[in-house]
Amino acid sequence: MSSGQQVLIKLRKMIIAGELEGGSRIAEIPTAELLGVSRQPVRIAFRLLEQEGLLIKNPTRGYTVREISNELVNDALEVRGVLEGLAAKTLAEQGLSDVQQQTLKNCIEQIEQLFAEHTEFGDAELERYHEFNVIFHDTIIQGAQNIALIQALAKNNQLPMASVQAITYDESRALSEYRRLHYAHLQHCSIYEALLQRQSGRAETLMREHSSVALLGETVKKILTEV
DSSP: OOHHHHHHHHHHHHHHHTSSOTTOEEOHHHHHHHHTSOHHHHHHHHHHHHHTTSEEEOSSSSEEEOOOOHHHHHHHHHHHHHHHHHHHHHHHHHOOOHHHHHHHHHHHHHHHHHHHHOSSOOHHHHHHHHHHHHHHHHHHHHHTOOHHHHHHHHHHTTSTTOSGGGOOOOGGGHHHHHHHHHHHHHHHHHHHHHHHTTOHHHHHHHHHHHHHHTTOOHHHHHHHHHO
């Protein structure tokens, strides 16, 4: 995993855990010194965390850590589920193209191989899972060909933990996190089958359920509940 990706995951985890307090200012140089890295990966991570809604760019310099509440995250995930569910429903009604079918199938096969070869995930395995997870979701969202839906989802993704990019993995709970991601993978398989069979209602229901299960582990849920 690249240093930039490692810094991103570390900072995301620190914000969620409250190690970086909501409302506090954060800057490149002290953060780079804290993590023992150069400013470049920190700068990139800050931009991505802003897109994820975890940081707010200040009018002058630096960023402010977003205050996260259980209600805000739940609301954002509910909206994401509705929008992605609509995308899956629309795509099922339209029917998968050959390219879409092959892309989704490849994502499932690549992730299936990960679970077949590894009984736990390290950085490399998590990055590969993340890569194909994003492709799977993007294929369905773009496949719906609904500009209003795509724009609404992009706006919602700016809220904390709402984006598929914001996947979490708590190494201190490696087994439960591994099982959670495997369950999310099984949901992908079911969603793919529903799309393939053009079962629009089932595809929508499965996608709505999947939006929260795939993203938040029990550790993150516990932290947010205590906020």
